[in-house]
Amino acid sequence: MKWSEISIHTTQEAVEPISNILHEAGASGVVIEDPYELEKERDNIFGEIYELNPNDYPKEGVIVKAYLPINSFLGETIEGIKEAINNLLIYDIDLGRNEISISEVNEEEWATAWKKYYHPVKISEKFTIVPTWESYEPVHTDELIIELDPGMAFGTGTHPTTVLCIQALERTVQKGDQIIDVGTGSGVLSIAAAMLGAKKVIAVDLDPVAVESARLNVKLNKVQEIVEVKQNNLLDDFHEPVDLIVANILAEVILRFHYDAAKLLKNGGYFITSGIIQNKKNEVRDALLEAGFTIEETLVMEDWVSFIARK
Numbered sequence: 001m002k003w004s005e006i007s008i009h010t011t012q013e014a015v016e017p018i019s020n021i022l023h024e025a026g027a028s029g030v031v032i033e034d035p036y037e038l039e040k041e042r043d044n045i046f047g048e049i050y051e052l053n054p055n056d057y058p059k060e061g062v063i064v065k066a067y068l069p070i071n072s073f074l075g076e077t078i079e080g081i082k083e084a085i086n087n088l089l090i091y092d093i094d095l096g097r098n099e100i101s102i103s104e105v106n107e108e109e110w111a112t113a114w115k116k117y118y119h120p121v122k123i124s125e126k127f128t129i130v131p132t133w134e135s136y137e138p139v140h141t142d143e144l145i146i147e148l149d150p151g152m153a154f155g156t157g158t159h160p161t162t163v164l165c166i167q168a169l170e171r172t173v174q175k176g177d178q179i180i181d182v183g184t185g186s187g188v189l190s191i192a193a194a195m196l197g198a199k200k201v202i203a204v205d206l207d208p209v210a211v212e213s214a215r216l217n218v219k220l221n222k223v224q225e226i227v228e229v230k231q232n233n234l235l236d237d238f239h240e241p242v243d244l245i246v247a248n249i250l251a252e253v254i255l256r257f258h259y260d261a262a263k264l265l266k267n268g269g270y271f272i273t274s275g276i277i278q279n280k281k282n283e284v285r286d287a288l289l290e291a292g293f294t295i296e297e298t299l300v301m302e303d304w305v306s307f308i309a310r311k
């Protein structure tokens with residue numbers, strides 16, 4: 001099959017919302033070329049894995065690439081993507097150059113293009129994320145390893161918004177907890193919650209591609225007895241009280257269901273939110289306080305913020 005590669009030159013802060021737009025438009029395998037990756041200091045243990053070629057990265061800004069099947073709707077899909085990206089300006093998201101180019105690639109190139117950027121990464125005190133196609137020997141005996149094949153869903157596990165959520169889960173999950181993961185993507189947060197001792201995790205996503213990917217990764221990590229994945233809009237039709245709700249989703253979406261989260265949580269339960277770009281931080285914090293939460297911790301990485309809120 002022939003694929004079209006759409007390449008968007010943008011900013012760090014726009015990577016996440018643009019990736020979401022691309023996924024929603026049916027794109028497969030988003031690749032992020034961020035020169036920051038070249039500067040990051042890396043543990044020796046990962047040194048040999050991280051041989052990044054500077055020629056693959058822009059000098060400034062970030063390039064987001066995605067792959068769309070070439071069919072009769074391609075023109076409209078691309079127009080829709082451009083419009084949705086331009087709409088991000090309404091939310092004060094800096095789009096940088098916002099240069100968009102399109103080229104054709106064949107199936108083979110597409111299937112491997114994004115994989116070359118994705119390697120084992122230690123993302124928190126306890127967790128290392130390992131792509132299914134890499135072999136990895138644990139460094140510490142108590143290291144928790146999540147094997148992932150995100151396929152076409154969001155969630156390689158290494159995005160700052162995901163890392164912040166996993167760090168927050170490490171601090172809050174108690175043995176025996178009942179948890180809901182809203183917008184599970186590849187299922188990475190549900191898998192982490194299960195490995196941290198949760199008794200039951202319900203992982204929901206609106207996107208059927210994500211649901212399929214999460215189910216696959218849940219099995220891959222042998223937590224299918226604990227994690228149930230289903231297609232659902234946010235917290236619709238949930239009534240049983242839970243101990244913790246985690247959501248790595250855009251700020252605008254969090255503000256659509258924070259009252260539902262407050263209602264559903266047991267007293268003392270945690271609401272972990274991530275996917276919040278710095279300039280939305282105050283708006284989300286105020287909304288959480290208004291819904292009756294107290295903010296226990298605010299975690300920050302690059303331009304992203306995550307809240308550990310408590311009912």
Ligand SMILES: C[S@@+](CC[C@H](N)C(=O)[O-])C[C@H]1O[C@@H](n2cnc3c(N)ncnc32)[C@H](O)[C@@H]1O
Nearest residue numbers: 154155162183184185205206207210233234248
């Ligand atoms: C930023 S990704 C997070 C993926 C994963 N949880 C992670 O942390 O890497 C956000 C996910 O939310 C899903 N999503 C967006 N709107 C949703 C909604 N209304 N209900 C459920 N899921 C939604 C998207 O399909 C996407 O998979």
